[in-house]
Structure formats: C-alpha cells, structure tokens
Amino acid sequence: MAQGTPSSARRGMYILPSLFTAGSIALGYYVIMESIRGTVVSDPGLRAMAFDRAALAIIFAIVFDGLDGRIARMTNTSSEFGKELDSLADVITFGVAPSLLAYLWGVRQLAPSGHPEIEGRVMHFGIVVCFLFLICGASRLARFNISVNPQPRNPGLPGRKYFVGMPIPAAAGVLAAVIHFEAGSPVYSVWISLVWLGLVAFTGFLMVSSWRFWSGKEIDMSARKPGRLLALVVVIIGVVVEWHQTALLVMALGYLASGVMARLAYSLKRRMTQRAS
Numbered sequence: 418m419a420q421g422t423p424s425s426a427r428r429g430m431y432i433l434p435s436l437f438t439a440g441s442i443a444l445g446y447y448v449i450m451e452s453i454r455g456t457v458v459s460d461p462g463l464r465a466m467a468f469d470r471a472a473l474a475i476i477f478a479i480v481f482d483g484l485d486g487r488i489a490r491m492t493n494t495s496s497e498f499g500k501e502l503d504s505l506a507d508v509i510t511f512g513v514a515p516s517l518l519a520y521l522w523g524v525r526q527l528a529p530s531g532h533p534e535i536e537g538r539v540m541h542f543g544i545v546v547c548f549l550f551l552i553c554g555a556s557r558l559a560r561f562n563i564s565v566n567p568q569p570r571n572p573g574l575p576g577r578k579y580f581v582g583m584p585i586p587a588a589a590g591v592l593a594a595v596i597h598f599e600a601g602s603p604v605y606s607v608w609i610s611l612v613w614l615g616l617v618a619f620t621g622f623l624m625v626s627s628w629r630f631w632s633g634k635e636i637d638m639s640a641r642k643p644g645r646l647l648a649l650v651v652v653i654i655g656v657v658v659e660w661h662q663t664a665l666l667v668m669a670l671g672y673l674a675s676g677v678m679a680r681l682a683y684s685l686k687r688r689m690t691q692r693a694s
Contacts, residue, residue, distance in 0.1 A: 469601025
C-alpha cells in the first residue's frame with residue numbers, strides 16, 4: 418500500500434494541469450452561451466450584463482490558461498496529451514468564443530439608421546472580419562506548435578525570450594477588455610462598429626505577424642527571495658480589483674501597443690543604420 422501511494426500521487430499531479438485546461442474550455446463555453454443570450458433578451462440592462470459576463474469570462478480564462486502551463490512546468494508533469502488539449506482549449510476559448518462575442522456585441526446589435534443597405538453590408542463585413550480573427554488565431558496556434566525556438570524579425574534584448582506574433586489569449590483579452598470597459602453595452606452605431614471591426618482585424622493581423630511580444634518567461638516564480646515579485650503581484654491585483662474596467666483596458670491595449678512600438682523602433686533603427694553606412 419505504501420509503495421503504491423507515490424505512484425498514485427504522481428498520476429494525480431498529471432491531472433492537475435488538465436483540470437485548469439478543462440476550466441478554460443468551460444469558460445469558453447460560458448462565453449458562447451452568454452453571447453447568444455445577449456442577443457435574445459429584450460431588456461437593455463440584461464443584454465449588457467450578458468455581454469459583460471462573457472467578456473469577464475475570457476479574462477478569467479486567460480488566468481486559467483497561464484496557470485495550467487506554469488503548474489505543468491513547476492510539477493514536471495508536461496505531457497503531449499496536455500499540450501494538445503491546451504491547443505484545442507485555446508481555439509475554443511480564445512478563438513471561437515471571442516470571435517462570436519465580437520460579432521454579436523459589436524455588429525449584430527446595430528440600430529436602424531434609415532440606411533438598411535449600409536447596415537447589411539457592415540453586418541456581412543463583420544462576419545468576414547470576425548471569422549478572420551478566428552482563422553488568424555488558429556494559424557497562430559498551429560505555427561506555435563510546430564516552431565522550434567522561433568525568432569521574431571525584429572529581435573529584442575539578447576537572452577530575453579519573446580513570442581513571435583501576439584499570443585491568442587492576449588488578442589482575445591484585448592476584445593474582452595474593450596467590451597468590459599463599456600460595461601457590456603453593445604455597439605448601436607454603424608461608424609463605431611466599423612472602428613470596432615478595424616480593431617478586431619488589426620488584432621488578428623498581429624497574431625499572424627512576425628513581430629515580437631514580451632513572453633514573461635524570464636520571471637522566476639521559484640526564486641529564493643520573491644518579495645519584490647510578490648509585492649508587485651499584490652499591487653497589480655489590487656489595482657485590477659479596484660479599477661477593473663480601466664486597468665484591464667490599459668493592460669490589454671498596452672500589451673498590444675508594446676508589440677507595435679517594438680516593431681516601429683526596430684524599423685527606425687534599421688533605417689538609421691542603413692543611412693549611416
């Protein structure tokens with residue numbers, strides 16, 4: 418009996434990361450259900466509440482997605498099954514769910530403006546753009562799964578690890594943060610809807626780009642003196658809890674802007690170098 422206990426505990430540790438992945442899938446399913454619910458309720462307050470809950474579920478799913486990988490690495494329980502399950506979870510939770518939410522929140526609720534032809538074209542355009550977001554996210558995951566030590570076109574600091582292209586959870590987080598900032602109140606204006614679709618399309622492009630985005634992998638959670646890191650985490654959590662709408666939007670758009678600025682800075686530096694030579 419005593420000899421079988423460590424083996425049983427070990428098998429239980431392998432299940433732990435997959436439980437967080439399953440939780441991420443459940444949240445993705447919840448996002449889909451709440452997004453659909455937001456289109457069938459007649460009360461504007463309940464409609465906004467449904468969309469807001471869907472956006473928050475994506476935010477919580479990002480936390481779950483980050484935990485399952487870290488737990489697997491910390492407990493040395495990574496497996497091929499876990500990796501495949503994680504990829505499938507990302508397609509559902511950060512691809513299908515946010516693309517549906519983006520369309521139903523930012524396009525489907527347009528108010529009649531006296532120009533039904535324009536509204537119809539915007540809705541059709543919205544379907545294409547939101548589908549492209551999904552395709553870009555799936556392509557980003559496929560490229561990540563087959564890449565071995567990928568290097569961005571605009572390299573950063575030596576010895577520092579970067580993502581090549583915007584990660585799909587971060588891209589979904591941008592859409593969710595904007596919706597939550599608006600408290601779930603859907604878009605009724607055609608012009609605002611076009612701006613929204615521009616953001617969705619640009620975020621999709623960033624996922625399949627070769628631009629660098631900070632990965633955070635150099636953060637050592639097992640450091641002997643994690644006092645500073647712990648204090649920073651507590652401060653961030655406090656800010657997010659107190660000013661969640663603004664804080665999440667700033668964090669999401671800040672991360673998006675970091676990749677864009679890194680690309681622009683590298684391009685400018687390269688041109689200056691070529692001129693000098």
